Amino acid sequence: MTTSSPARPHRHRFLAVLLALALSFFVVDGHQARAHAQANGAATTPLMGWSSWSFLRNHPTEAAMKAQALAMSTSGLVNAGYKYINLDDFWYLDPQTTVDAYGRWVTDSTPFPDGMANLGSYIHGLGEKFGMYLTPGIPVAAYNQNTPIQGTSFHARDIVSNTSGYEANYNFGSGRMYFIDYTKNPAAAQAFLNSWADELAGYGIDYLKIDGVSPNDGDTQAVADVQHWSAALNQTGRTIHLELSNSLTPANASSWQQYSNGWRIDGDVECYCGTNGSPYPLTDWNNVSGRFSDVVPWIGKGIKGGWNDLDSVEVGNGADDGLTLDERKTQLTLWAIENSNLTLGVDLTNLDSTDLGLLTNPEVSAVDQNGHPARAVDRTTSQQAWYAPNGDGSYTVALFNLSGSAATAAVNWQDIGFTGSAATVHDDWSHTDLGGFASGYSVQLPAHGSTLLKVTPTGSVGSTAMSYDIVNTNSGLNLATSGTSIVQQSADNGLDQEWQLVPLGDGSYKVLNRTSHLQLAAPSSAQGAQLTQEADDSATDTRWRLTANGSGGYTLKSSADGLLADVSGASTSAGAPVIQWPSNGGANQQWTLVPVPDPNVAYRVENLATGGRLDVDNDSTADGATLLQYSDNGRSDQRWTFTKQANGAYTIVNSNSGKLVNIPGPTTAAGTQLIQFSADGNSNSQWTLVDDGPGAIGLKSVYDSQLIDVTNSETAPGTAVIQWTADGGVNQEWSLVP
Secondary structure (H helix, E strand, C coil): CCCCCCCCCCCCCCCHHHHHHCCCCCEECCEECCCCCCCCCCCCCCCEEEECCCCCCCCCCHHHHHHHHHHHHHCCCCCCCCCEEECCCCCECCCCCCCCCCCCCCECCCCCCCHHHHHHHHHHHCCCEEEEEECCCEEHHHHHHCCECCCCCCEHHHHCCCCCCEECCCCCCCCCEECCCCCCCHHHHHHHHHHHHHHHHHHCCCEEEECCCCHHHCCCCHHHHHHHHHHHHHCCCCCCEEEECCCCCHHHHHHHHHHCCEEECCCCCCCCCCCCCCCCCCCCHHHHHCHHHHCHHHCCCCECCEEEECCCECCCCHHHHCCCHHHHHHHHHHHHHCCCCEEECCCHHHCCHHHHHHHCCHHHHHHHHHCCCCEECCCCCCEEEEEEECCCCCEEEEEEECCCCCEEEEEEHHHHCEECCEEEEEECCCCEEEEEECCEEEEEECCCCEEEEEEEEECCCEECCCEEEEEECCCCCEEEEECCEEEEECCCCCHHHEEEEEECCCCEEEEEECCCCCEEECCCCCCCCECEEECCCCCHHHCEEEEECCCCCEEEEECCCCCEEEEHHHCCCCCCEEEEECCCCCHHHCEEEEECCCCCCCEEEEECCCCCEEEEHHHCCCCCCEEEEECCCCCHHHCEEEEECCCCCEEEEECCCCCEEECCCCCCCCCCECEEECCCCCHHHCEEEEECCCCCEEEEECCCCCEEEEHHHCCCCCCEEEEECCCCCHHHCEEEEC
8 A cells, every 4th residue: 555655745735816816716607696505404404523634644543533533522522513424545455456246445454454434433433423535536556457347247347438537536646536427327337336335334434525626626527426426425315424525616516515414624733843744734834824815705695504614623723733723723713614524534543632622612612603705805814804794693703813923903893794782702712791882892813813702783783785776576566665564666766775685704795775664574474475674683584595597586585484575466557565585487486686875875895805995005085006015004085985876877086086987098908907097987986786685786897898906815904906807706796884
């Protein structure tokens, strides 16, 4: 068995630029699609457990695995929620030469003399769950021997068409696994995977990691591999968590959601910087801090049943972790606020008592398990605030100091979603109530330090969420109020027809009327019941899920009963009731979001990839001054008003200079840096607001249809704001923050 190098050279960190530009959000006609997670009963919350790779690496043994399982049980980690003991790579013989009678991998009996079923039984006996590992494809040895496929008349060569290309395998290297041709003989291909899944289920596995199953790893049929392995595991009748690795592509997020329970968003967190074969140090700050950028395209992709995986948590062995104590807290804080799997990579038989306290902090673990991913207010600075609404009126806020020296990090309540209210602040790490704060909170943090807070507004609360007209696709009329009832009405530019979509953090929204400040509600579970507006009662009857239909519209589904907002009788008449009805695919159940900026509000225009603000260089008031992104500084040159034009487009006017966002020249050249210029009535200063999903808009030029863009998603203050053709990148998405 090859044991040459513990490092896996196939894995590299992909630049945030490539993620944001080339692989960004899965978009259907401009809308981020939300798929349903795989309904196999696994991963209702993010996984918590341990994996052999970081510490045991290419030398796992039965004895070592049992020792780690025992240590997890006796240390208190199991009681804190950690359940999975996952055996990673290097447990099997070379599939180029050795397979079982049905073409599957063979356990290496030297390190695992009692076999996998015995190991699974031992782990289960401790109240834990057992996980294993493989890479996609069919072994070369199976093809060469033309092994039968168990329970069928088919053979290995019935499902291979290409013997010159190989799936990834990291234990023994390339040349071990052929691609399965799922179209050559579909029944045979699925039967082969079913037989393998049945064997693994017979070992008692509760988790399977498939490595190398990503377009980034050269798997040209990654989605098909995942789909067929998902079916194979599900047909076993056993609940098995399917985890994908590594550096999965955000562009295929809907497939990962549909067919798996977790996906690695990045390369390995390990630094592979130990000497003389030592796994220590396990990681370093650079490998941890890179996740602050790399997670951005994935925020919101994790949903109940399938979660983003930022890779192993290297906290547990004190100085051997490769991180300072503050850096260890920061790693756990970031993983928790992004609802990542918490898979420990440390030696559980040698736990550091301080680290153990971090790992078993119940308030931090609860943030991870809550399933409300956070996003950054502004990533153009090293002192960052990340936040998520918790759905109960409170917010999770993490403050980070990513610089190498002590500094103050701060958050303003307006930036995280609410106004008109003070808030109480609770420190999750120390379990301490810190008191009430009028407009925000700041704290001095050490180098690479962090704090994790629960922020609860007190008193009357207003929302800073963006406003929309919600327009019925069938009738072209607006969602509107009539007393306490909901109807459709002709557009009248009134606030009673404007709605704020207030995120609740789990993918659902409150739909808040601008005039009444009441919320769209389903008053009962009765089919055909007319929708109403009601005060917030924190119940599901005022929570709605918006699902993109692929044609520029959405359905609005009640979280209370699963029925859709529908215009009664598909009426096109003003005043027709808006009711709830089962999904039927009708246009009267489809709604478009039309962003409506308030003409009396000067907004900060915030880039969703970087958090940078649209800014005029050097606070200039001159025609021709260039536009760039800059950190939030509170100045008027970062404030913009939106003035509607006769053609429905807007001019975007700087509050400091009175000048307009303008394409110089004008030119249609992609990459041209935008400027400010005096109003002249020309179309190169006019922009349409394109819905990019709740809380996100594209700013599209009337002149040449290009979008306002931050160059390469770079986070540096001063990065040019340009025009660029639509590419689905998050750096072309903006939010308007009052």
